Amino acid sequence: MRILFATDGSRGAAVAEDFLLALPLSCADEVTVVTVPIGSEVEAHDVISRCRWRLAQHGVPATTLLVRHGSPAEIIDSVALERASELIVIGSRGLGTLAGAVLGSMARALARSAPVPVLVVRSRREAPRHVLLAVDDSTDGRAAVDELAKLPMPTAVRITLIHILAAATGAPASLDIGDYAREHLGERITDRALIERGHVGDEVLRRAIVEGADLVVLGVRDQTQGSGLLNTSVADHVLANAHCAVLVAKAHLAVRTIDARVRASAVALGAAI
Numbered sequence: 001m002r003i004l005f006a007t008d009g010s011r012g013a014a015v016a017e018d019f020l021l022a023l024p025l026s027c028a029d030e031v032t033v034v035t036v037p038i039g040s041e042v043e044a045h046d047v048i049s050r051c052r053w054r055l056a057q058h059g060v061p062a063t064t065l066l067v068r069h070g071s072p073a074e075i076i077d078s079v080a081l082e083r084a085s086e087l088i089v090i091g092s093r094g095l096g097t098l099a100g101a102v103l104g105s106m107a108r109a110l111a112r113s114a115p116v117p118v119l120v121v122r123s124r125r126e127a128p129r130h131v132l133l134a135v136d137d138s139t140d141g142r143a144a145v146d147e148l149a150k151l152p153m154p155t156a157v158r159i160t161l162i163h164i165l166a167a168a169t170g171a172p173a174s175l176d177i178g179d180y181a182r183e184h185l186g187e188r189i190t191d192r193a194l195i196e197r198g199h200v201g202d203e204v205l206r207r208a209i210v211e212g213a214d215l216v217v218l219g220v221r222d223q224t225q226g227s228g229l230l231n232t233s234v235a236d237h238v239l240a241n242a243h244c245a246v247l248v249a250k251a252h253l254a255v256r257t258i259d260a261r262v263r264a265s266a267v268a269l270g271a272a273i
Contacts, residue, residue, distance in 0.1 A: 003031045004085035006076045009047040012091030018125035020089055023152045025060045032083045034065040036072045073109040080116050088114055092122040111235045111248045112224045117147050119247045120239055124214050127154050132213035134204045136164040136220050141177050144219025144249035149184040160211050161192040201237035216242055219249040
């Protein structure tokens, strides 16, 4: 797996670095470590050099990049495209929804703009043991299953599947995401629950606490589209309030473009009728 790890040397980044190193990575995986200097360039070089050395100790190939100018979120997006990364990993500063909206949360920005899935690590430095997979029948839901299937994880990991039902009918669409998940994740799925589409963010957060999950994987239609006074989305809400790491899955850019065009055509056809 090609992973892009963005670090600024902060405590949150250090937690994310430990979390990344706790995953069962191998020489088949590749990690690009990138940073944008906040203080001196010497300190920035020290941060990425130390991270590269730690990855090497685990036998994981790593490349380090120090980018001197530009918006950190835009830099991470562009590097992810240039390196053909499959996953972006960052730490969380735990700013919360309001502070994130005011200060410009990195996690929020990347969840919306990044071309690939984004894993935001919080608190836990060990590899996940219990994953809450919250998905619907959208392309992002299928992408969440695919991402979790290829993410290096401990063999004993348990997965609880939360299937979010379609709003219009209250039932799954033609694609049964539950069957798709079992086909790709197998016996690691130990439980499955159905929930109505509504306050998805709140329900995901509640179940993550009840289940004792240490990683939430989110794949829901329009999950990064903001609304309301603070223009928050489902992903914003979960990222701001989750007690554990959150992976915001995204369908491949080409798939997202096609899906958006199909949905736009359907809306136009409905309006014409």
